[in-house]
Amino acid sequence: MLSDSPVAVEQHGPELLHHFADAEQQRDAASLGMWLFLATEVMFFGGMFCAYLIYRYWYYNEFAAGSRSLDIWLGTINTAVLICSSLTVALGVRAAQMGKRKLLVILLLLTIVFGFAFLGIKGVEWYDKYKEHHIPGNSFNVDDLVKEYPQIHIDPRHEQIYFSLYFAMTGLHALHMIIGVGIFAFLTFHAWKGRYTPKYYTPVEMGGLYWHFVDIVWIYLFPLLYLIDRKPLR
Amino acid sequence: MSEHIMSSKFYYTIWIALLCLTVITAAVSFVDLGPFNTIVALVIATIKALLVVLFFMHVKYTSEKLTKIVIVSAIFWLFLLLALSMADYATRLLS
Amino acid sequence: MATAAISAERENYLNQEYGIRSWLLTTDHKRIALLYLASITFFFFIGGFFALLIRLELLTPAGDLVQADTYNKLFSMHGQVMIFFFLIPSIPAVLGNFLVPLMIGAKDLAFPRINLLSWYLYIIAGTIYLHCIVTGGVDTGWTFYTPFSTAFSNTKVIEAGVSIFIVGFSSILTGLNFVVTIHRMRAPGMTWSRLPLFIWAHYATSIIQLLGTPVLAITLLLVVFERAFNLGIFDPTRGGDPLLFQHLFWFYSHPAVYIMILPAMAVESEVVACFARKRIFGYNFVAMSSIAIAVFGFLVWAHHMFVAGISLYSALVFSILSYLVAVPSAIKVFNWTATMYKGSISFTTPMLYAFGFIGLFTMGGLTGLFLAALGIDVHVHDTYFVIAHFHYIMVGGAVMGYLGGLHFWWPKISGRMYPEGWGRLAALLVFAGFNLTFFPQFILGYMGMPRRYWQYPPEFQVLNVLSTAGSTILAIGYVLPMVYFLWSMRYGKIASDNPWGAAGLEWKTSSPPPTFNFDEEPEVTWEAYNYEQISAPAEVNVER
Numbered sequence: 001m002l003s004d005s006p007v008a009v010e011q012h013g014p015e016l017l018h019h020f021a022d023a024e025q026q027r028d029a030a031s032l033g034m035w036l037f038l039a040t041e042v043m044f045f046g047g048m049f050c051a052y053l054i055y056r057y058w059y060y061n062e063f064a065a066g067s068r069s070l071d072i073w074l075g076t077i078n079t080a081v082l083i084c085s086s087l088t089v090a091l092g093v094r095a096a097q098m099g100k101r102k103l104l105v106i107l108l109l110l111t112i113v114f115g116f117a118f119l120g121i122k123g124v125e126w127y128d129k130y131k132e133h134h135i136p137g138n139s140f141n142v143d144d145l146v147k148e149y150p151q152i153h154i155d156p157r158h159e160q161i162y163f164s165l166y167f168a169m170t171g172l173h174a175l176h177m178i179i180g181v182g183i184f185a186f187l188t189f190h191a192w193k194g195r196y197t198p199k200y201y202t203p204v205e206m207g208g209l210y211w212h213f214v215d216i217v218w219i220y221l222f223p224l225l226y227l228i229d230r231k232p233l234r
Numbered sequence: 235m236s237e238h239i240m241s242s243k244f245y246y247t248i249w250i251a252l253l254c255l256t257v258i259t260a261a262v263s264f265v266d267l268g269p270f271n272t273i274v275a276l277v278i279a280t281i282k283a284l285l286v287v288l289f290f291m292h293v294k295y296t297s298e299k300l301t302k303i304v305i306v307s308a309i310f311w312l313f314l315l316l317a318l319s320m321a322d323y324a325t326r327l328l329s
Numbered sequence: 330m331a332t333a334a335i336s337a338e339r340e341n342y343l344n345q346e347y348g349i350r351s352w353l354l355t356t357d358h359k360r361i362a363l364l365y366l367a368s369i370t371f372f373f374f375i376g377g378f379f380a381l382l383i384r385l386e387l388l389t390p391a392g393d394l395v396q397a398d399t400y401n402k403l404f405s406m407h408g409q410v411m412i413f414f415f416l417i418p419s420i421p422a423v424l425g426n427f428l429v430p431l432m433i434g435a436k437d438l439a440f441p442r443i444n445l446l447s448w449y450l451y452i453i454a455g456t457i458y459l460h461c462i463v464t465g466g467v468d469t470g471w472t473f474y475t476p477f478s479t480a481f482s483n484t485k486v487i488e489a490g491v492s493i494f495i496v497g498f499s500s501i502l503t504g505l506n507f508v509v510t511i512h513r514m515r516a517p518g519m520t521w522s523r524l525p526l527f528i529w530a531h532y533a534t535s536i537i538q539l540l541g542t543p544v545l546a547i548t549l550l551l552v553v554f555e556r557a558f559n560l561g562i563f564d565p566t567r568g569g570d571p572l573l574f575q576h577l578f579w580f581y582s583h584p585a586v587y588i589m590i591l592p593a594m595a596v597e598s599e600v601v602a603c604f605a606r607k608r609i610f611g612y613n614f615v616a617m618s619s620i621a622i623a624v625f626g627f628l629v630w631a632h633h634m635f636v637a638g639i640s641l642y643s644a645l646v647f648s649i650l651s652y653l654v655a656v657p658s659a660i661k662v663f664n665w666t667a668t669m670y671k672g673s674i675s676f677t678t679p680m681l682y683a684f685g686f687i688g689l690f691t692m693g694g695l696t697g698l699f700l701a702a703l704g705i706d707v708h709v710h711d712t713y714f715v716i717a718h719f720h721y722i723m724v725g726g727a728v729m730g731y732l733g734g735l736h737f738w739w740p741k742i743s744g745r746m747y748p749e750g751w752g753r754l755a756a757l758l759v760f761a762g763f764n765l766t767f768f769p770q771f772i773l774g775y776m777g778m779p780r781r782y783w784q785y786p787p788e789f790q791v792l793n794v795l796s797t798a799g800s801t802i803l804a805i806g807y808v809l810p811m812v813y814f815l816w817s818m819r820y821g822k823i824a825s826d827n828p829w830g831a832a833g834l835e836w837k838t839s840s841p842p843p844t845f846n847f848d849e850e851p852e853v854t855w856e857a858y859n860y861e862q863i864s865a866p867a868e869v870n871v872e873r
Contacts, residue, residue, distance in 0.1 A: 028298070031298070031301070032298075032300060032301075032304075035300075035301050035304045035305070036304060038304075038308070039304050039305075039307065039308035039311075042308040042309065042311075042312055043308065043311060043312060043315075046311075046312040046315055046316075047315070049312070049316065050315050050316055050319055053316055053319075053320060054319065054320070054323055057320070057323060057324075058323075072260060072263075075260075076256060076257070076260045079256045080253055080256055083249065083252045083253055083256065084249070086249075086252075086286060086290050087245060087246070087248075087249040087290075089290070090245045090248075090289075090290040091242060091245055094239060094240065094242065094245070097239050098239060208290075208291075209291055212286050212287075212290050212291050215286060216283045216286055216287070219279050219282045219283050219286070220276075220279050220283070222256075222259075222279070223259055223263075223275035223276065223278070223279050224275075226263075227259065227260065227263040227271075227275050228272075229263075229271070230263040230264050231263075231264065231265070231266040231271070232264070232266070
């Protein structure tokens with residue numbers, strides 16, 4: 001739609017969009033745009049962190065019991081998986097900066113692998129919750145937790161709030177992971193085609209910022225959901 | 235954003251640090267620190283987040299002040315939401 | 330400067346390419362602005378239609394036009410359509426989209442394709458909402474309060490929630506585009522202190538859109554989940570807190586009102602300066618006040634919840650903060666007034682709207698202070714006093730700002746002048762109709778008539794009849810511009826580059842502008858509002 005302005009005579013690759021004065025302006029715009037988008041994501045997840053904060057304040061016992069019912073090994077491993085994926089992302093951006101196409105492709109693919117690993121483990125955890133009848137809804141049942149923790153009074157209705165937030169927060173996070181995997185598939189394809197060079201690797205960098213953000217959300221979700229109270233019970 | 239290319243060893247160091255902190259936070263949760271369990275967990279999480287933001291996301295090495303302003307603003311705004319909401323809940327029984 | 334006759338034939342963004350594909354797949358910010366203009370006008374009349382039905386029902390104390398359930402749907406959908414599909418996009422998506430790049434000397438916004446995406450999200454959301462309307466509507470009030478919306482309402486809450494969720498992202502993307510554009514794409518010499526105040530106000534608006542709307546999005550998502558999966562997050566019988574919903578909802582929805590008013594203030598600054606032929610008094614104060622409104626606006630949300638059950642101590646804090654947030658708005662009113670003092674005033678249509686804005690916005694703002702006082706709020710909360718208060722700001726303020734802006738920049742957008750006589754008539758009808766509609770509602774509310782009520786005691790009828798009469802006049806005032814703007818596109822006088830003799834980069838290019846805005850990249854060496862250097866053309870001094 002935007003035809004070439006007769007004034008634009010500078011030499012540039014097809015990546016420079018016509019409304020920008022130069023590549024640097026385009027890159028700076030993309031960077032600011034992505035950071036602002038991440039700021040909106042902070043507020044988006046933040047609403048649920050607010051709900052979590054209020055209900056943990058009100059129903060600490062139920063939150064603690066629900067937290068204990070999560071598998072801490074799977075949670076810790078998943079945290080490690082995401083940390084590994086952030087490493088491959090950071091190394092990938094570096095590979096793009098250095099013009100190492102093959103290395104970049106490998107690292108992007110590894111990131112996707114880690115992403116799938118995370119989602120797979122999450123699926124396993126959710127399936128466990130399904131088997132234990134801890135998914136909110138009509139078949140929600142926490143008699144097992146009530147029996148397991150006679151020392152603390154557990155109101156099943158409040159317990160359902162914990163699990164509602166658990167699924168809402170991990171679900172929204174997983175959705176962002178899936179989108180991230182999609183973005184990285186796109187990046188991998190274009191990286192393989194040789195589109196990213198030391199002069200132009202902005203999409204890799206921006207995709208990387210997004211991925212790191214999703215990692216950071218999990219860095220907070222992990223202690224807040226899994227580590228509320230694992231002290232030995234008296 | 236910086237043009238400065240970090241060494242891969244640097245990234246591996248951050249990676250190891252993140253993994254260690256993950257193990258630590260999981261392990262510490264089994265120790266009874268009273269009310270400090272939550273604080274320690276959040277402090278560790280924040281250190282991990284800072285490592286990712288500053289080093290993996292290159293914020294430490296960027297010359298762009300605006301990036302830092304955006305990050306601080308986002309965190310501050312979230313804090314506003316949490317703090318002012320909690321102000322209601324924390325003082326309800328006092329009324 | 331091109332003569333009027335030639336500029337209409339020159340290549341510009343309107344005639345550069347024809348055909349529906351060139352419009353539906355455009356990335357030109359000016360064309361996208363017009364796409365928005367058409368869409369929001371459509372939804373304005375939908376929302377207005379609901380309003381007319383409400384006013385018709387309220388002609389008599391008995392509930393005799395529609396059933397009670399239907400009435401609940403009418404006011405709910407009137408509110409949602411007007412707020413989410415008209416007011417919030419209006420000035421930013423139409424005037425902002427059109428003018429921000431022009432005013433800063435850029436070829437387009439930073440992300441033109443995201444701009445188009447923003448419009449498509451609006452259209453998708455609007456289509457879903459239209460479907461919601463015709464398949465039963467929603468009756469929860471525009472505010473979706475729980476647990477009624479999550480557990481008891483039998484209407485299309487999920488559909489309305491999803492629709493507004495999507496249109497929220499349209500708003501977020503517009504804000505994101507503006508902030509990046511203003512930071513990164515100013516022309517050489519266009520420093521922050523030379524920016525038109527229109528830009529400052531849109532920058533502040535965009536901050537609110539970016540930081541507030543996501544919270545609304547997640548809140549609506551939780552409502553949808555609760556309704557769909559029978560959760561209990563907001564259900565008091567299951568340990569949930571309805572007030573949590575309200576906290577999260579109003580965290581966005583209060584700043585949202587500043588999304589609606591700041592752009593109107595943006596227009597006000599430009600119009601007043603031009604038709605007083607003077608630099609805005611206290612440029613720095615006005616600019617900083619815009620930012621202050623955006624920031625402080627986030628600190629006051631629980632003043633919507635004073636009688637809902639929040640703690641008295643937090644209510645006190647929010648009350649004090651609500652008083653503080655009025656200060657920057659008042660500063661702006663003082664500054665516009667001071668600009669007019671000893672200025673060379675012309676009573677053109679945009680200026681008539683600007684006068685109306687100052688008076689009506691001030692009344693609306695002052696009555697907001699009534700509501701910020703805890704003691705008074707207990708008495709008038711959920712009455713017509715509140716309705717009058719926010720309509721004074723949103724209609725007397727924001728809509729008049731929007732109309733004033735449309736008239737002011739119409740020559741630039743279309744290359745044609747609207748008929749000035751009809752313009753003034755419509756402005757006066759809007760002003761008169763508006764006051765007749767809403768002033769009685771202050772009295773009604775103070776006398777105790779509750780809002781959202783379909784029947785009322787007979788002693789309230791006279792004022793209600795006055796209000797309905799006013800709404801008819803107001804409706805005529807709204808329809809007139811639509812008619813003559815369309816008329817002007819074919820038969821209007823051809824506009825010169827700068828028919829008003831206004832300051833600002835947008836007036837230095839042709840009317841309508843070429844697709845890339847400027848033939849050569851501008852270089853700015855002058856301060857904003859340099860009216861001492863610009864002579865007023867004939868149109869501006871047309872006086873009786």
